[in-house]
Amino acid sequence: MAKKLSKSRIISGLQCVKRLHQEVYHPERAEISDATEQIFAQGNQIGDLACQQFPNGVLIDRNPLSEALTKTEELLKNPDCPPLFEATFEHEGVLVQADILIPGKEEVEIIEVKSSTKLKPTFLKDCAIQHWVITGAGHRILRMQLEHVNNQFVYKGNLNYDGLLKQVDVLEEISPDLKQVPVWVEQFKTMLENEEPEIKVGPHCNDPYSCSFKSHCYESLGEWPITDLPNLGKLALELQEEGHTDIRRIPEDRLSNSLHSRVHRVISSQTPELDPQASVELAKLSYPRNYLDFETISFAMPIWEGTRPFEQLPFQWSCHIEDSPGNFEHFEFLDTSGKPPMLDFAEKLISSLDNDGPVIVYSSFEEVVLRSLCNRFPDIAEELARIQARLFDLLPLTKKYYCHPEMRGSWSIKSVLPTVAPELDYGDLDVQGGQAAQQKFLEMITPGISENEMKQGRTALLQYCKRDTLAMVKLAQFLGRT
Ligand code: SF4
Structure with missing residues (x-):
């Protein structure tokens, strides 16, 4: 049976198809760092704060997903539908959950909440995927907002967080990505029907997110992987193209950076x-x-x-x-x-x-x-x-x-x-x-x-x-x- 995609899986696939493949077939290989856990916790905190702006909002329980889909559709049929948190939609085998959905007469407004202080390009891709699925599921989107942390905010006490979050309308900005979404979906569905792709490690392992499969992928390079060379950047890919995965096998004259040369020398000689x-x-x-x-x-x-x-x-x-x-x-x-x-x-x-x-x-x-x-x-x-x-x-x-x-x-x-x-x-x-x-x-x-x-x-x-x-x-x- 074809594997279902989700917004986060597509974002993973855009970073690296091998990452997506492992998330689907080998989630046990992932290592979640303390830093990542902390980012999740902060995300939840900011998400809760954003929801507090809509005291009459209703949270859609995401388990099981089939019921979340039905519940969302039922509520949206009601002309007095309240704002929904985690409203769930599916289109062509892709599932998404909108952080906040505000129903209108004939259209909806979507708010995607991020605990970051900056608007990153990957957030626009997030919103484009949401848009594609929600409109594909039959809803018209009037506004698409990215709500994120305002780094100029100064807390004045008394639990007053007015101004901590700021919204940016991204409906126009997502149009280039929106055209790409069906292409990504087809590409990743096909990829998931095949064996794990062979992807070399490189700068993409940390961009836009630190990949949770780094330990697994780096270990497969050998006992002294080239990833031990600091700040390797694109050189990681070049070295692998040339057949080098072990630091000790890299020819001495291949490295021009003095720090790389020193680490190479010390590891090669074990001195x-x-x-x-x-x-x-x-x-x-x-x-x-x-x-x-x-x-x-x-x-x-x-x-x-x-x-x-x-x-x-x-x-x-x-x-x-x-x-x-x-x-x-x-x-x-x-x-x-x-x-x-x-x-x-x-x-x-x-x-x-x-x-x-x-x-x-x-x-x-x-x-x-x-x-x-x-x-x-x-x-x-x-x-x-x-x-x-x-x-x-x-x-x-x-x-x-x-x-x-x-x-x-x-x-x-x-x-x-x-x-x-x-x-x-x-x-x-x-x-x-x-x-x-x-x-x-x-x-x-x-x-x-x-x-x-x-x-x-x-x-x-x-x-x-x-x-x-x-x-x-x-x-x-x-x-x-x-
Ligand atoms: S560590 Fe790098 S190569 Fe391995 S899955 Fe993650 S992004 Fe892909």
Whole structure:
């Protein structure tokens, strides 16, 4: 029997036909990352907010789909039909659900809700597919709106989210895509009747979405896949065209990018490289040395007054202060009260970093957060700017002077740490990554959390952030020992 298509399956097929084929026949191969889960959760939150604009709206239960189709048709026959959420339609074997449908006398208005702050081209394709199916099912569309998050919105409190969402009429803009929809539908139906297509990995694996089958596809390239070369872009496709899937088999003179050449050399020889210049440069750093790391949270729907959607808001920091070589003291901050943590975060940071030593971070993230704190709190902006001026980013230095085959072309602290201090693996921690830390923080500030859960959650967050700064300490010791 022909496999049914849906809007999301067509969007997957437009990204990569192999992705669509696997979604239909091998969904078990998909890996949903914490980041993707978070995007889904934010999407649901924004979707719920959009629906609140229509208090008399009726939600069509999507299970089972056959009943959702019948219920939609029945309700739309009624001249007093209320706005519908998840109204379900089918045309030529393609199923779609409209986020919000507003019935009119002889036509309907469709609102497609997105939790993004930007209008992406793929959203127009989404709307074109909706339009094709809904009109094919016999309904005239008067207006087609894309509703998305307004990044200029500033939350004023009291659960007042007026202005958080803004609508754009896309009826005209979707016409070029609209003509293509039947072509896509036929193409994908035929493709699904055949064996899994052979598609090479490449930039499309992350565009417009990070594909959930990357682990499966990349693993099939071999033990040292070319995808371990950083920022490969179109070169991934060229190398595969030339028959190269394993980094070690690429001829040395084929790579012109110096970073690629270095990763290639280190992986091919299985020999780590550490340039003694790293130690020379680190020796220039005075004491006390402050190893600093921040954790932040962002909300599609801001919860603290004066904040914007998706603004990075700091709630935790960890700092190892090395007064003299090998002599450490640890300081930390974590606010799980549920109140805005930013001011306390900044003030405690200023008082703990009350010295003239360099502030060692790993990436430019802390600088960005400090800059936004300066703007938010003009009264303490000078002190914060002084910390900012003392920042020393360990990442570029590490990238310049150190490379290990097991880092697999990544200089993230979690890739580097196992090669310099394997005993400090994050595997023993309850929270093992930034996304998980955000999730844990959200649990902490949710009303009704038990005392025990709060205690365990705080411990998990504190251990995680402390591990990040300890990782920097170990890395600096490793780089500085030559
Ligand atoms: S990882 Fe890349 S090649 Fe594999 S299915 Fe996804 S997009 Fe296609």
